[in-house]
Amino acid sequence: MPDGPDVKALAQRAKAAAGVELGFTPLYLQVRQKMLDKIIAGTWPPGTALPSEQQLALQMGVSQGTLRKALDALAADRVIVRHQGRGTFVAEHDQRRTLFQFFKIASDEDGRLSPETLFCQVVERNGSAEERAKLAISGRKVWHIHRHRALKGRVVLVEDIVVDHARFPLLDTKVPLPNNIYELYERQFGVTVAKAGERLKAVSADDQQAALLGCEEGSPLLLIERTAQALDGTPIEFRLTRCLTEGFHYSSDLK
C-alpha cells in the first residue's frame, strides 16, 4: 500500500504559502532560489564545499531527486560546480573560468590563449549619465580602469572598464590590479560576476588607439561593449574593449 498520497502537494503548499506565488512554482525551483539566496548573502562564499546532497535534502525537507534538480539548475548557470566523488562547490573566478566563460578572443591558429596585462591604470572620476544608467547607480563617482593587454606578445586589446565607486572602496590602493579582475572583485570586494551580455560592432581606430595598438589611424577594430551582472542580476561593470583582429577573432557558438 502506498503511503500518504499528497506529501509533496502539502510540501508545495507549505512552501508556496511563504513565498510570492504567481500561478505555480515547482518545489525544485523554490529550493534553487533558497540556495541561491544563501550564496548571494555570503553564507556560502565562492569556493565553499556545500553539504552533501543527502544532508541538503534533509535540511530542505525534500527528496534527493528534487534537491538534485535544484543543484542541476544552479550548475547549468555556473553558480555551482559539481565533482563526482568530491562534492559540490560554489563557483570561483579562477583562471580557467575567466578564460572559457568571459574571454572570447582567440588566435586564428593557436586557439584560446590567456592575455597578458601590460599596462593598467585606475582613475576616480564622475560617471557620465550613460555610465550611471548602465550601472544603475545613484552616486556620481565611478572607477575607470584602463588596460592594455597582449596576446602572443602583441598588444591587441585596449580595455576601458567602469564600475561603481561605492561598491569597490579603495580600489586604487589595489594597484597593480591582478590580471584576473573578476577574481579581484570576488576576493577583495565580495562581488561575484555571474553573467554578461556583449554587443559587438566594427569601428575605426582613432589616433590614440592606433598608437597603442601599432596600427594605422582608421584601421578597423572590433568594439565589444560588455555589461556584467552579479548573481542577483545587478549590473556590476560596464566595459568597452577595442580589439585588433589581425590573426585573432572573437569566437561565438550558436546552439
Add this chain to the structure above:
Amino acid sequence: MPDGPDVKALAQRAKAAAGVELGFTPLYLQVRQKMLDKIIAGTWPPGTALPSEQQLALQMGVSQGTLRKALDALAADRVIVRHQGRGTFVAEHDQRRTLFQFFKIASDEDGRLSPETLFCQVVERNGSAEERAKLAISGRKVWHIHRHRALKGRVVLVEDIVVDHARFPLLDTKVPLPNNIYELYERQFGVTVAKAGERLKAVSADDQQAALLGCEEGSPLLLIERTAQALDGTPIEFRLTRCLTEGFHYSSDLK
C-alpha cells in the same frame, strides 16, 4: 522486499555489449544516441510528433525517468522541442528558431528583427581549396549564394554562402530562394542545420561592398565567418557575412 537488485545493471550490460564501450556510458546517453540516430536517418523527420514518453520508455525497455533524461539532453541541444500537454516534436527551422538561434544581429534601439532579402543570386563554381576543406568535401563543385539583406529598410548585410554542390542537387532551380534558407535545406534537401560556430573580425569595406552598403570605401565592417553543422556534426555550410554596424550590433551572451 525490494525486487531484483540489479535490473538496470543487467540492462546496462546488455546495451553495453551491443555498442562501443569506452569505460562507461550511462543508459540515458545510449537511449539519447538511439533516438538521435532515428532523427538523423529520417525515421522521424522535422516537425514529427514523437511517441509519448510512456510508449518510448516501453519501446526502449527503460524507465520513464531514464527516457526523460535522454529527451532532456536532446531538448538542451534543440534537437527536439517539448510542449507540456501537447507532446514532443522534432525541431524545425521555423522563423522563430532562425531568428533566435542563428541570427545574432539586432538593432541598437529596437532589438531583434527579421532581415529582409533584397537580392539573391545562386552560382555554380569550383570551390577553393579552403572552401572544400571547410566543407570536408572531395568533389570540386560548390554552390555560391550571394545575398543582400536589409534591416529597417536599409541594406546592412552582405552574405556569401558556400555549400557542397552534391548535397544540394538543382539548388539553382529553387531561385528565388526563400528568406529562411535553413528551412529550404531542411524541406527540400533533408539537411538539418543543428549548430554553428562563428568567428568575428573587424575589416574594411572594399569598393564593391561600400557601394552595396552605401558607405565609404574603407569603412569598418563586422565580418562573421560561420561554419554550420548537421545533426551528425558534418559541416554543411560555410558563410561569410559582412555587416554595417551603424545602429546595429551582434549580440552575444556569456553564461
Add this chain to the structure above:
DNA sequence: AAGTGGTCTAGACCACTTA
C-alpha cells in the same frame, strides 16, 4: 474526459575520489 509532459518521492546501486 483523456492524453501529454512535468514534478516528486523513496530507495537501490554505480562510478569516482579521498583517506
Add this chain to the structure above:
DNA sequence: AAGTGGTCTAGACCACTTA
C-alpha cells in the same frame, strides 16, 4: 573503507492542452 555525486527504477500525482 567511507563518502560523494550520478544513474536508474517504479509509481503517484500535477499542470496543461485538446477534443
